[in-house]
Amino acid sequence: MKPAPFRLERYFAAHEFSAPYLLCSSDCESVDIRELLALEPQAHDDFLRLRLGYTESLGSPDLRRAITALYAGIAADEVLVHAGAEEAIFNFMHVALEAGDQVIVHSPYYQSLGEVARTLGAEVAEWRGDPEHGWALDLAALRQQLTPRTRVVVVNFPHNPTGFLPTGEFVRELSALAEQRGFIVFSDEVYRGLEAERTDRLPAFADVNERAVSLGVLSKTYGLPGLRIGWIATHDRELYRRMAAFKDYTTICNSAPSEFLATLALRHAETLAARNQQIIQDNLDRLDGFFAAHMDVFAWHRPKAGSVAFPALRRGNVEVFCAKLIRDAGVLLLPGTLYGPDLNCFRIGFGRKNLPAALHRLEAYMREARSA
Ligand SMILES: Cc1ncc(COP(=O)(O)O)c(C=O)c1O
Incomplete structure (x- = not known):
């Protein structure tokens, strides 16, 4: 039997490298090769000799x-x-x-x-x-x-x-x-x-x-x-x-x-993880503030671990919500229906440094939607 299309990966294939504001990534902030090689004095030369x-x-x-x-x-x-x-x-x-x-x-x-x-x-x-x-x-x-x-x-x-x-x-x-x-x-x-x-x-x-x-x-x-x-x-x-x-x-x-x-x-490993952990905690504090201001629309539960969470959309259809959000505000969230048909939730990711900018866009979009 052949595998069914990987819904989440197909969704990312369509949007990941074109959406201006990714707000559902599960990976944490990356580094470039230069930063990695700078971790040890010999690393640069050893890498070139590989x-x-x-x-x-x-x-x-x-x-x-x-x-x-x-x-x-x-x-x-x-x-x-x-x-x-x-x-x-x-x-x-x-x-x-x-x-x-x-x-x-x-x-x-x-x-x-x-x-x-x-x-x-x-x-x-x-x-x-x-x-x-x-x-x-x-x-x-x-x-x-x-x-x-x-x-x-x-x-x-x-x-x-x-x-x-x-x-x-x-x-x-x-x-x-x-x-x-x-x-x-x-x-x-x-x-x-x-x-x-x-x-x-x-x-x-x-x-x-x-x-x-x-x-x-x-x-x-x-x-x-x-x-x-x-x-x-x-x-x-x-x-x-x-x-x-x-x-x-x-x-x-x-x-x-x-x-x-x-x-x-x-x-x-500890240094790299600690850096991402700091980004996550700062981002989660921001998300707490955002969701507290929109409790009528979203059900938020701050997770104890990881780089993603799965808030519920209290009203409306999550696929429609996510489609409008990417179209009108350029912010990518991941509809829960990619995980299962009955999940009126969305995945939000908070391991990256772009979160404040993406959240700012989302906040503006919510304000506009409320006043419309
Ligand atoms: C729970 C889980 N397992 C496995 C993977 C696959 O990881 P990788 O892309 O590094 O192969 C992912 C990626 O999103 C994941 O979230």
Whole structure:
């Protein structure tokens, strides 16, 4: 079966490089190559001397070692590097699933987390967060959905698009349930490291569960999506071996310049993340002010983590609202219907420095709409 069009990515393909004010990006503020190379005195010369041969298929040993610093107990040979998180999702699903398996996906969800499984003939069920309670997940609801065919449960904390972040206790309970019922947790952690409070950061799933797979990437927290460097971390040797072999049919190995820059960036991971965290907190303060002034139109819930949130539109149709906004004000928001038909919400992104200007445009547009 072929995958259905990736609605969100098609929407971005139409607008991302033409909309004057992007206000729904999920990646944080990026840096240029010069800024990265300035992080270490030798980096510039070393980069110019880099040979452009094939790289190690698993990811360079230096890069994999640098990635292990993001985990409590993951070794370099438990990290497998991919071209972004997207390749890792595709490869994991192909290796882990057979037709007829059931996959339960934390929803609403980034489309590939469910769509790839569907193309493989798996049945995809949704584990929907509760919008009345900050999009929280309920473990009792998951227990009811489990069947003997449940092979994988996909979670995404901090969550795209809602910003939901559970507690560490929730993670441990889900891990215990996975052991009891024999399913693999595929944990999309691409926004990990963007918690307002350090104490809210969850342990990586691969650190708490022997069979779980943690998904990481440089795109979001570190603002480096152009490097296309993502990875999985897992203690499950057999799954790792099979994913490594599957990669021979997708990208074989990663780009050498990307691996070099990614390794350098990860040696300064805290600095890059802290910079984006500061941008986010400043932007969220602005959004609090904006939404407080428009409570009759929007339902806002300030998230504890991540770079996106999912406010509801209290009146009117969100697709019409977003279409008029881009047409009349040049501000791009992402209608929730790209995540599911019944979601009269929109995704707003706040990891970038352009937010004050974009919000200023949105505010002016709202004022005009009110007086019209
Ligand atoms: C939850 C989630 N997972 C995976 C990805 C894919 O990440 P990348 O574009 O770096 O491959 C995204 C990107 O938006 C995402 O939001």
